[in-house]
Amino acid sequence: MKRHLLLPVIGLVVLVVSVLFYSNQSNNKNNSRDEVSSLIFETSDFYNNKLINENTLGEFYIVNFFASWCKPCLAEHPLLMEMKKKGVKIIGINFRDDEENFKEWINEHGNPFEYILRDDGTIAYEMGLIGVPETFFIVNKIIQKKIQGPLFYEDIENYL
Amino acid sequence: MISYLGNSFIYISLVLTILFYINFLKKVIPSTTSSLKLIYFINLAPFGLLVYAFSISDFTLLNVVENSYVDDPIFYKVTSAWGSHEGSILLWVFLINLFGVFFLYKNQTVEIHKNILFISTLFILYVIVSSNPFTYVEANENVLGLGLNPILQHFLFVIHPPTLFLGYIGLIIPFVISAHMLVSKNFSEKLFKEMLIWSKISWFFLTGGIVLGSYWAYSELGWGGWWFWDPVENISLIPWLLNTALIHSLQVSIKSNQLKLWSLNLGLYCFIASVFGTFLVRSNLIVSVHSFATDPLRGLFLIIIIAYLLAMTVRLNIRSISNFNEDSFNLISRESFLLLNNIFFICSALVVFIGTVYPLFSEMILKTSVSVGAPYYNFAFNLLLAPLILFMAFAPQINWGKHEKKDEQIPFIIIFSLFVCLVSYYFSNNFYFALSVFITVPLFLKSILALKNNFNKNISFYSQWLAHLSIGFFIIAAVYTEQFDYEENLLFEKESSNEIKLQNNRTAIIKNIKDEKFQNYQRVSVDLLISDGQKEKELSPSKNIYQPSGQVTNEVSTTNNLFSQYYATISTIESNKVGINLVYKPFINLLWLSAIMLIFAILLSVVKKR
Amino acid sequence: MKISKIIYKLIIPFIIIHISVISFAGVNELSDYFKTIRCLVCEGQSIQESDTEFAINLKEQIQKKYNSGIPIKEINRELIKIYGEEISFDPPKNHILLWGTPLIVLIIIFIFIRNKIRFFKRV
Numbered sequence: 001m002k003r004h005l006l007l008p009v010i011g012l013v014v015l016v017v018s019v020l021f022y023s024n025q026s027n028n029k030n031n032s033r034d035e036v037s038s039l040i041f042e043t044s045d046f047y048n049n050k051l052i053n054e055n056t057l058g059e060f061y062i063v064n065f066f067a068s069w070c071k072p073c074l075a076e077h078p079l080l081m082e083m084k085k086k087g088v089k090i091i092g093i094n095f096r097d098d099e100e101n102f103k104e105w106i107n108e109h110g111n112p113f114e115y116i117l118r119d120d121g122t123i124a125y126e127m128g129l130i131g132v133p134e135t136f137f138i139v140n141k142i143i144q145k146k147i148q149g150p151l152f153y154e155d156i157e158n159y160l
Numbered sequence: 161m162i163s164y165l166g167n168s169f170i171y172i173s174l175v176l177t178i179l180f181y182i183n184f185l186k187k188v189i190p191s192t193t194s195s196l197k198l199i200y201f202i203n204l205a206p207f208g209l210l211v212y213a214f215s216i217s218d219f220t221l222l223n224v225v226e227n228s229y230v231d232d233p234i235f236y237k238v239t240s241a242w243g244s245h246e247g248s249i250l251l252w253v254f255l256i257n258l259f260g261v262f263f264l265y266k267n268q269t270v271e272i273h274k275n276i277l278f279i280s281t282l283f284i285l286y287v288i289v290s291s292n293p294f295t296y297v298e299a300n301e302n303v304l305g306l307g308l309n310p311i312l313q314h315f316l317f318v319i320h321p322p323t324l325f326l327g328y329i330g331l332i333i334p335f336v337i338s339a340h341m342l343v344s345k346n347f348s349e350k351l352f353k354e355m356l357i358w359s360k361i362s363w364f365f366l367t368g369g370i371v372l373g374s375y376w377a378y379s380e381l382g383w384g385g386w387w388f389w390d391p392v393e394n395i396s397l398i399p400w401l402l403n404t405a406l407i408h409s410l411q412v413s414i415k416s417n418q419l420k421l422w423s424l425n426l427g428l429y430c431f432i433a434s435v436f437g438t439f440l441v442r443s444n445l446i447v448s449v450h451s452f453a454t455d456p457l458r459g460l461f462l463i464i465i466i467a468y469l470l471a472m473t474v475r476l477n478i479r480s481i482s483n484f485n486e487d488s489f490n491l492i493s494r495e496s497f498l499l500l501n502n503i504f505f506i507c508s509a510l511v512v513f514i515g516t517v518y519p520l521f522s523e524m525i526l527k528t529s530v531s532v533g534a535p536y537y538n539f540a541f542n543l544l545l546a547p548l549i550l551f552m553a554f555a556p557q558i559n560w561g562k563h564e565k566k567d568e569q570i571p572f573i574i575i576f577s578l579f580v581c582l583v584s585y586y587f588s589n590n591f592y593f594a595l596s597v598f599i600t601v602p603l604f605l606k607s608i609l610a611l612k613n614n615f616n617k618n619i620s621f622y623s624q625w626l627a628h629l630s631i632g633f634f635i636i637a638a639v640y641t642e643q644f645d646y647e648e649n650l651l652f653e654k655e656s657s658n659e660i661k662l663q664n665n666r667t668a669i670i671k672n673i674k675d676e677k678f679q680n681y682q683r684v685s686v687d688l689l690i691s692d693g694q695k696e697k698e699l700s701p702s703k704n705i706y707q708p709s710g711q712v713t714n715e716v717s718t719t720n721n722l723f724s725q726y727y728a729t730i731s732t733i734e735s736n737k738v739g740i741n742l743v744y745k746p747f748i749n750l751l752w753l754s755a756i757m758l759i760f761a762i763l764l765s766v767v768k769k770r
Numbered sequence: 771m772k773i774s775k776i777i778y779k780l781i782i783p784f785i786i787i788h789i790s791v792i793s794f795a796g797v798n799e800l801s802d803y804f805k806t807i808r809c810l811v812c813e814g815q816s817i818q819e820s821d822t823e824f825a826i827n828l829k830e831q832i833q834k835k836y837n838s839g840i841p842i843k844e845i846n847r848e849l850i851k852i853y854g855e856e857i858s859f860d861p862p863k864n865h866i867l868l869w870g871t872p873l874i875v876l877i878i879i880f881i882f883i884r885n886k887i888r889f890f891k892r893v
Binding site: 381383384385388390391503507510511514515518521522528529530531532533534535536539540543544646647731 | 801805806808814815816818819820821854855856857858859860861862865867868869871872873875876
Binding site: 095096120121122124125126127128129130131132 | 810811822823824827828830831834852853
């Protein structure tokens with residue numbers, strides 16, 4: 001009888017040991033971070049060279065990643081302009097872009113952003129960016145919603 | 161016209177099959193063999209018709225409009241026939257019946273053919289219900305077709321799916337023979353031998369299909385990798401692993417009359433695995449690089465087919481499980497080593513299966529998405545295949561039944577290979593390479609010694625010898641290229657020089673940039689020269705822009721350096737700069753060579769029976 | 771008596787290989803590490819094999835962190851925290867069902883054979 005039991009017991013012991021051994025390895029099942037990367041408040045604005053003060057942003061603001069080489073960004077651009085008119089504060093983060101192209105793009109299509117940061121990819125990495133455009137809705141300093149790809153009216157109507 | 165003809169062939173075959181099942185056909189055609197032949201040939205017709213429709217670009221078929229382009233070369237027009245989901249399912253039906261016809265010449269047992277026809281009918285129903293390629297559309301002068309996906313316009317890709325399908329469907333013969341034997345309890349040696357031949361034929365095509373697919377990915381996708389543990393690759397590997405196990409256990413069933421139920425039950429699962437593979441690809445349940453069908457209804461019907469086949473199989477398993485312990489043999493005997501081989505192969509197949517479906521399971525049950533990739537499979541295969549390869553070195557010399565003689569070479573060989581392993585670890589400083597050396601050196605040594613002792617043995621010795629040896633070469637080559645390849649990103653700018661220094665005193669020089677126009681695409685290519693002081697190698701990677709879709713593909717350029725290869729693709733091309741991705745793949749050609757050796761070995765063992 | 775001995779002789783080496791392979795399996799080189807990171811915007815490719823902006827950026831960021839002396843294990847932990855487990859082709863080892871299966875399956879089959887086939891009978 002003992003023989004019959006020994007093998008499963010050994011298997012079980014190995015399993016338990018490996019569970020204990022590896023259980024300290026990342027147990028974090030949280031897929032995305034819920035706070036904005038502090039880098040946003042440590043990088044100075046492209047136009048007026050000042051840091052953004054988180055406290056002046058208010059209860060609700062939006063972080064939008066964009067680039068001049070990204071075609072879907074143009075699709076959501078009118079929507080962003082409209083939001084600006086309604087008084088929503090948008091932080092635009094220019095993701096991996098050529099400076100000249102970026103300036104031209106803003107001049108041509110208009111500037112919907114309260115602040116513009118230029119990012120070589122570091123902020124994007126910290127924020128878990130997958131592609132441009134990507135938009136983060138921040139309420140009370142917590143990321144409430146994340147939209148990958150261009151925005152549609154349905155995405156923002158609750159926030160207006 | 162073709163739409164009408166195709167549909168009528170499908171329905172006629174359905175009616176004939178039903179008539180055959182209720183024994184009504186006998187009243188018209190007295191000979192069962194000829195009525196079987198009739199049904200098989202009628203089932204072959206729809207696919208032939210579809211190929212014809214594609215070859216003349218008959219745009220009255222929706223399927224042709226969607227999947228071919230009027231200016232495509234004739235070769236790609238024909239092959240578009242199985243590029244689509246509908247076409248590939250029809251090809252599946254075609255191949256089932258093709259195997260049926262060939263099998264009919266060898267064996268006229270009605271029960272077995274009834275099973276083949278039954279499975280074929282299931283798939284014909286599938287064609288009718290959810291993927292009929294003979295849908296009619298009004299012909300229109302302006303329709304030029306939407307084109308075959310340009311990434312599929314490659315000679316290898318054209319022969320890769322049918323080859324793999326031949327392998328998958330070849331397993332239907334072992335399946336129906338096993339089912340027949342388990343039901344009738346008639347374990348005749350003749351049927352076991354037939355089963356072995358057919359599973360070898362299927363193995364030949366499976367291996368060929370996997371290698372072609374792998375070579376296609378290597379030479380077309382432009383990442384320099386040859387195996388990605390992509391779900392689509394995995395599901396072709398599962399039947400391969402099971403079939404390998406089957407071939408080995410059938411030897412035991414034939415030569416020493418043991419493990420019969422084991423082989424038969426294994427034979428059932430081989431085909432189940434290949435149908436399951438098709439299901440996973442077609443239903444798009446597991447999204448991967450290759451998937452192109454997106455309709456979940458299609459998956460549902462396939463689930464029904466699999467569930468049915470699986471239920472039948474499990475019923476047969478339960479029936480035979482009580483008789484399993486009739487077998488007994490010595491620990492040190494060929495039988496027990498072949499059994500060991502079976503255990504390892506079945507385990508590997510299970511591991512691949514679990515790795516493939518685990519992300520699905522995790523997402524549905526654990527609510528977390530994970531990705532299972534190379535690290536997991538490498539780990540599991542190291543664990544399972546390392547001992548297997550070690551056993552493979554010694555097992556072929558062990559006698560059937562009872563092994564009396566003690567092999568005095570074993571300690572010497574182990575010590576020698578340990579020594580070689582340590583030396584290679586010292587020089588390469590790479591654990592995986594050293595491990596692969598340790599497990600393959602005994603195989604090489606034993607193979608050389610075996611050749612000396614068995615100089616005049618028959619062909620079956622050589623086919624086995626070659627197959628095992630090729631596995632050894634494969635392991636060494638695969639580990640070497642994966643561990644010691646390196647990649648360089650070259651960026652040539654217009655203002656600066658057209659020369660870049662690489663590692664090991666080599667230089668890359670850009671010579672010129674060409675722009676050419678072809679029948680259905682435009683090509684931009686870069687001529688590159690790599691020199692290491694003495695030898696100069698030329699490469700010309702290119703980008704193709706296809707009409708009418710405007711899709712861009714990267715064409716790889718390779719150049720050989722004995723067994724190694726330079727592998728170049730264009731990463732960026734703009735007016736003022738050109739980026740080239742250069743990969744050096746050492747020993748990659750040995751890998752392909754070993755695959756060819758393996759295929760040749762199995763061909764040898766199939767041919768010798770004639 | 772003998773049966774269990776033989777099984778242990780076969781199983782124990784496996785356990786040793788099992789554990790040693792897991793512990794050896796850590797990657798040290800950056801290019802090997804890139805092969806274990808899934809490119810989330812491509813289908814089934816790793817970032818090593820992809821030229822998308824996502825993959826290029828990730829490679830650059832990881833390279834930067836690596837150059838500043840952060841060990842790969844640490845980088846990986848952070849990466850998984852940001853992007854979720856999906857990002858890694860190397861699932862965390864606490865997926866016991868996945869990682870333990872090769873071993874469990876081996877054990878089950880050995881037990882099955884021992885019980886069902888009188889395999890070890892010495893004639």
